[in-house]
Amino acid sequence: MLASLVVFLLTLYVMGMGVMKEETRTKRSLGDIVRLSAADGGMIGMRETSFRTVPAGSQAICVASGKGGTGKTIFSTNIGVMLASQNFKVTLVDADLGLANAHLLLGLDPIHDVSQLVGGELTIDDVLVDAPHGLKILPGGSGIAELADLNEGKVQYLAHQLMQLDERSDITLVDCSAGITRQVLRFLASAHGLVVVTTPEVTSMIDGYAVIKNVYRLRSDMPIWLVVNRIRQPEDAKTVYEKMRTIVRKRLGKVKMNLLGAVPHDRYVSRSVMVREPVVLAHPRSFATSCFRKMAATLAVAHSRWKSAQKKAEDPAASYFWSLARRRYE
Numbered sequence: 001m002l003a004s005l006v007v008f009l010l011t012l013y014v015m016g017m018g019v020m021k022e023e024t025r026t027k028r029s030l031g032d033i034v035r036l037s038a039a040d041g042g043m044i045g046m047r048e049t050s051f052r053t054v055p056a057g058s059q060a061i062c063v064a065s066g067k068g069g070t071g072k073t074i075f076s077t078n079i080g081v082m083l084a085s086q087n088f089k090v091t092l093v094d095a096d097l098g099l100a101n102a103h104l105l106l107g108l109d110p111i112h113d114v115s116q117l118v119g120g121e122l123t124i125d126d127v128l129v130d131a132p133h134g135l136k137i138l139p140g141g142s143g144i145a146e147l148a149d150l151n152e153g154k155v156q157y158l159a160h161q162l163m164q165l166d167e168r169s170d171i172t173l174v175d176c177s178a179g180i181t182r183q184v185l186r187f188l189a190s191a192h193g194l195v196v197v198t199t200p201e202v203t204s205m206i207d208g209y210a211v212i213k214n215v216y217r218l219r220s221d222m223p224i225w226l227v228v229n230r231i232r233q234p235e236d237a238k239t240v241y242e243k244m245r246t247i248v249r250k251r252l253g254k255v256k257m258n259l260l261g262a263v264p265h266d267r268y269v270s271r272s273v274m275v276r277e278p279v280v281l282a283h284p285r286s287f288a289t290s291c292f293r294k295m296a297a298t299l300a301v302a303h304s305r306w307k308s309a310q311k312k313a314e315d316p317a318a319s320y321f322w323s324l325a326r327r328r329y330e
Helices: 001-027 029-041 072-084 114-118 143-147 154-162 183-187 202-218 233-254 267-274 287-312 320-326
Strands: 059-064 088-094 136-138 171-176 194-197 224-231 257-266
Touching: 059 072, 059 183, 059 287, 072 088, 072 171, 072 194, 072 224, 072 287, 114 143, 114 154, 154 320, 171 183, 183 202, 194 202, 202 224, 202 233, 224 233, 224 287, 233 257, 257 287, 267 287
Parallel strands: 059 171, 059 194, 088 136, 088 171, 194 224, 224 257
Antiparallel strands: none
């Protein structure tokens, strides 16, 4: 009788230990999985990354363009400084990972960059740099080809590291590479809003439409703002917007696209690039600065509405970096 009782108790103990081990395995964090994948360069399936949604604490706005040379990074740096000057906690992530230059336009010479974060050598606190008016910037790598096409594990590892920004920023600006590579589209499709920077040139408008089309296929509910750079006449912005809205509606249907604003073809903007200082700081009374000020005010209102909706929603928008980690290459 005593022997039977001992066997019964031992059986319960073994079963209990098995349950505890199983619970430990199931509690393995996203970071653990990401680190394992990054280490071996392996692919992680959606089943492994299907964790409970992490609500967004920071509104992520991606800045994109169909081709290089549209002034995308000029927009990102100036609007970042302008928003930060309005007491928003803003972080600018230079996601043009292989050919980054946002730090140059801010007059910064960082010692570290995102390549050391991806490689696991440094933490996000080591890499983040202070910019004017309290703006924070995560410098991208410059001239590092490998960063332009990260494998699945490294993208997920990077996204996991950047999730800390959700708790530190009101607005996260993500300055993406030009074009529609799969890595760029992955960054864009996870955002809470998208700014597409174009110019009045036909080629720039066509390439800008290509960005909108590809993002729409992945996220039909994406709010999109259009910025027209290098306008020579005030009516140029409206003309470009109407042309793009017409083709978008004709080919894609209802897309949430609005004109955010325009930036003039201005000698002050060119001069600010040469001296590596945002035009909103170098020439605060210029017409270009007034344009950035208006656009920042529009984004500030949009952010307030987003934040209010986020608090009230039963199913709030997911963290940008959590979504980035989960989203696999299409």
